[in-house]
Amino acid sequence: MVVVSNPSVEAVNLSKKFGVFVAVSNLNLKIEGSKCVGFLGPNGAGKTTTLKMFTDLIRPSSGQALINGINVHTEKKKALASVGTLIETPEIYPSLTPREGLTMIAEIRGVPASERKKRIEEAVADVRMQEWMDKRVGKFSKGMKQRICIASALLSNPSILLLDEPTTGLDPRGMSEVRDIVKSLKSKKRLIFMSSHLLSEVSDVCDEVAMIDHGKLIVYDTIPNVTAKFSGGGNAVEVGLQHAIDEALLANTIARFPDVMGAEKKDAKTLIIKFSGGLDVQERLLDDLVRLNIGVVSFKPTSSELEDAYLKLIKDTL
Amino acid sequence: MIDMTETQPIFGNTVPSSMAQVGIITKYTFLDYFRSRRFFVLLIITVLIGALLTALVYFRPEAFTSSSLSPYAFYSTWWGNSINFVIILSGIFFGGDAISGEFQNKTGYFGIPNPIRRSSIYVGKWVGAFIAASLMFLVFTGITVGNGLAHGSGIPFQFVESFIFAWFYLAAVLGVTFFFSSLFKSSSISILVTVILFLFVFNLLGSLVLPLIQVEPWFIITYGAGIIGNVLQVPYPQHETVLNAGPRGGFSLSTFNSTVPEGLVIIAIYFIVTAVLGLLFFERKEFT
Ligand SMILES: Nc1ncnc2c1ncn2[C@@H]1O[C@H](COP(=O)(O)OP(=O)(O)OP(=O)(O)O)[C@@H](O)[C@H]1O
Numbered sequence: 112m113v114v115v116s117n118p119s120v121e122a123v124n125l126s127k128k129f130g131v132f133v134a135v136s137n138l139n140l141k142i143e144g145s146k147c148v149g150f151l152g153p154n155g156a157g158k159t160t161t162l163k164m165f166t167d168l169i170r171p172s173s174g175q176a177l178i179n180g181i182n183v184h185t186e187k188k189k190a191l192a193s194v195g196t197l198i199e200t201p202e203i204y205p206s207l208t209p210r211e212g213l214t215m216i217a218e219i220r221g222v223p224a225s226e227r228k229k230r231i232e233e234a235v236a237d238v239r240m241q242e243w244m245d246k247r248v249g250k251f252s253k254g255m256k257q258r259i260c261i262a263s264a265l266l267s268n269p270s271i272l273l274l275d276e277p278t279t280g281l282d283p284r285g286m287s288e289v290r291d292i293v294k295s296l297k298s299k300k301r302l303i304f305m306s307s308h309l310l311s312e313v314s315d316v317c318d319e320v321a322m323i324d325h326g327k328l329i330v331y332d333t334i335p336n337v338t339a340k341f342s343g344g345g346n347a348v349e350v351g352l353q354h355a356i357d358e359a360l361l362a363n364t365i366a367r368f369p370d371v372m373g374a375e376k377k378d379a380k381t382l383i384i385k386f387s388g389g390l391d392v393q394e395r396l397l398d399d400l401v402r403l404n405i406g407v408v409s410f411k412p413t414s415s416e417l418e419d420a421y422l423k424l425i426k427d428t429l
Numbered sequence: 430m431i432d433m434t435e436t437q438p439i440f441g442n443t444v445p446s447s448m449a450q451v452g453i454i455t456k457y458t459f460l461d462y463f464r465s466r467r468f469f470v471l472l473i474i475t476v477l478i479g480a481l482l483t484a485l486v487y488f489r490p491e492a493f494t495s496s497s498l499s500p501y502a503f504y505s506t507w508w509g510n511s512i513n514f515v516i517i518l519s520g521i522f523f524g525g526d527a528i529s530g531e532f533q534n535k536t537g538y539f540g541i542p543n544p545i546r547r548s549s550i551y552v553g554k555w556v557g558a559f560i561a562a563s564l565m566f567l568v569f570t571g572i573t574v575g576n577g578l579a580h581g582s583g584i585p586f587q588f589v590e591s592f593i594f595a596w597f598y599l600a601a602v603l604g605v606t607f608f609f610s611s612l613f614k615s616s617s618i619s620i621l622v623t624v625i626l627f628l629f630v631f632n633l634l635g636s637l638v639l640p641l642i643q644v645e646p647w648f649i650i651t652y653g654a655g656i657i658g659n660v661l662q663v664p665y666p667q668h669e670t671v672l673n674a675g676p677r678g679g680f681s682l683s684t685f686n687s688t689v690p691e692g693l694v695i696i697a698i699y700f701i702v703t704a705v706l707g708l709l710f711f712e713r714k715e716f717t
C-alpha cells in the first residue's frame with residue numbers, strides 16, 4: 112500500500128538530447144498536491160519526450176525525473192508504484208481481449224485478486240467499453256484502443272496520472288467523458304499532469320498550466336495568473352446560473368464589484384465577467400456571487416483568454 | 430465510476446515481487462502465443478515434419494538402420510538429422526521478434542510504464558517462449574520415440590542424453606534469438622539475422638571455411654550442438670580428422686567434432702553471454 116499525502120512530479124535539470132538535437136532542455140518543474148496541471152506547447156515542443164522520461168520509456172540525457180521524490184530511472188518500480196500513465200496510443204497484444212490485457216496490468220500492479228474483476232469492469236465501464244470487454248483488441252479502432260488504455264491507467268487507483276493528449280482520437284462524447292473522468296479524479300486528491308492541444312479542455316479541467324517551447328519551460332502558474340499576466344484584456348470567467356439573471360442586478364451590483372471591469376450576459380443563464388487580478392480576485396468574486404443567491408451552478412475561466420496568453424507566450428519566444 | 434472516496438489518501442497497491450512479475454509476464458506471453466496463430470502454425474509444422482519422417486520410416490525402414498553401424502542407428506538418423514531444424518524453427522517463431530515486437534508494434538507502451546523492471550519483462554517473455562518452444566520439442570520427441578518403439582529401437586540411454594543436450598540447446602537458441610530481437614528495433618530484421626546466421630552462416634563456417642583453414646570452430650554454437658547427434662554414434666566421432674586431398678596431397682582438410690564437455694560449455698557460454706547482452710540492450714533501449 113502506498114500512502115502519499117502529497118503526490119509530486121518533479122523535473123530537476125531534466126534534459127533529453129537526440130544526437131545533437133536538444134528535445135528537452137534543462138527543465139526544472141515541480142508540481143505537487145491534488146490538482147490538474149495542463150502541459151502545453153506547440154508540436155515538437157518536447158511534451159511527449161518529457162512524459163516519456165517520467166515513465167521509463169526513454170532515459171534522460173542529464174538531470175532527473177522524480178515522482179514523489181523517487182528517481183524514475185534508477186528506482187522505477189518504486190517510483191511508478193502509484194502512477195497511471197497513457198503515453199501516445201499504446202497497443203495491447205492484439206490476440207488478447209481488454210479483460211485479459213487489463214488483468215495483466217492489474218496483476219503487475221498488484222491489484223488484489225479479490226478486487227480485480229470488479230475494478231476492471233468499473234474501469235471499462237468508465238470508458239464505455241463494456242460491450243467489447245471480451246472481444247480481441249486486434250481489430251479495435253484507434254479510439255477504442257485509447258479508451259482501453261485510459262481504463263488501464265485508472266485501474267490501480269493511482270495517486271498520480273501522467274496523460275499525453277488523452278482525448279486525441281476520441282469522438283466528441285468520448286472526449287467529454289474523459290474530461291469528466293479527469294475532473295472526478297481531481298476532486299479525489301489525485302495529481303494529474305496532462306498534455307493537450309485543446310485549450311478549452313485545459314481551461315475546463317486544469318487548475319494550472321506549464322508551457323514549454325523548444326524544450327524549455329516558459330511558464331508554470333495557475334491559469335488565472337497566466338491569463339492575467341499574459342493575455343491583454345484581463346481575466347474573464349464564465350458563470351453558469353440556474354435561473355435567468357435580473358438585468359438590474361447585473362448592471363448595478365455585479366458590474367460594480369471591486370476589480371470587475373465588465374459583466375455581460377452570454378445568454379439568459381450565462382454571464383461573462385471580466386476582471387483584473389489573479390486567483391485572489393477570482394476567489395473573492397465567486398464568493399460575492401454566491402452571496403447574491405442568484406443560483407451559481409458553474410464558474411470557470413474562459414478559454415479564449417488562455418488561448419490569448421498561449422499565442423502571446425509562444426510567439427514571444429520564436 | 431471507480432470508487433475513490435477513501436477519507437485517507439491511500440493509493441495504489443502493494444506491487445508484487447519481481448519474481449512474481451516474471452511469472453505474470455510468462456503467463457501472458459504464453460497466452461498470446463497460444464491465442465495468436467503462432468503456436469498452432471508451428472505445432473502443425475512440427476507435426477508435419479514428424480509425419481513426413483514417420484512415412485519415410487514406414488516405407489523405407491532400411492534407410493534408417495542400414496547406413497550406420499550404431500545400435501541407435503534409428504535415433505541417429507531420425508533425431509540427429511531433424512532436431513536441430515525443429516529447435517531453430519522454434520527459436521525463430523517464439524524468440525525472433527519477442528523484444529523487437531514490443532518496439533515495432535508499440536505494445537511496449539502498454540507494459541513498460543508500469544512498476545515493473547524491464548529485466549522482469551525480458552525474463553518473463555523468455556520463460557514464456559521457452560515453455561512454448563519446449564512443448565513443440567516434446568511433441569517432436571514424442572513422435573520420435575513413438576517411431577523408435579514401433580521399430581524396436583527402444584529408448585537407449587544415449588537418446589536420453591541427446592534429448593537433454595537438445596533441450597539445453599533449445600534454451601541457448603532462444604537466448605540468442607532474444608538477443609537479436611533486443612538488438613534490433615525491427616522484427617523482420619531481427620528474424621532475418623537469426624535465420625541467416627543459424628541456417629547459413631554457422632553451417633557454412635563450420636562445415637566449409639573452418640575445415641579448409643584447419644581451425645576448430647569452437648566459437649560457433651552449432652558446432653557445440655553437434656554433440657546432440659554425436660552421442661548417438663558408436664564410436665563417438667573423432668575430435669579431429671585430417672584428410673589429405675588434392676593431387677600429391679596438395680592440401681589438408683580437418684573435420685572437427687566437439688567432445689561432450691566442450692559442446693556443453695559452448696552452448697552454455699552462448700546462453701549466458703547472449704542473455705546478459707540481450708538484457709543490457711533492452712535496459713538501454715528507448716521507445717522513440
Ligand atoms: N527519436 C528521436 N530522434 C530525434 N528527434 C526526436 C526523436 N523523438 C523526438 N524527437 C524530437 O524531439 C522534439 C520533441 O518531440 P515531442 O514528441 O516531445 O514533441 P511534443 O511536444 O510531444 O509534440 P506534439 O505536440 O506534436 O505531440 C521534436 O522536435 C522531435 O522531432
Ligand SMILES: [Mg+2]
Nearest residue numbers: 158159160275
Ligand atoms: Mg506529443
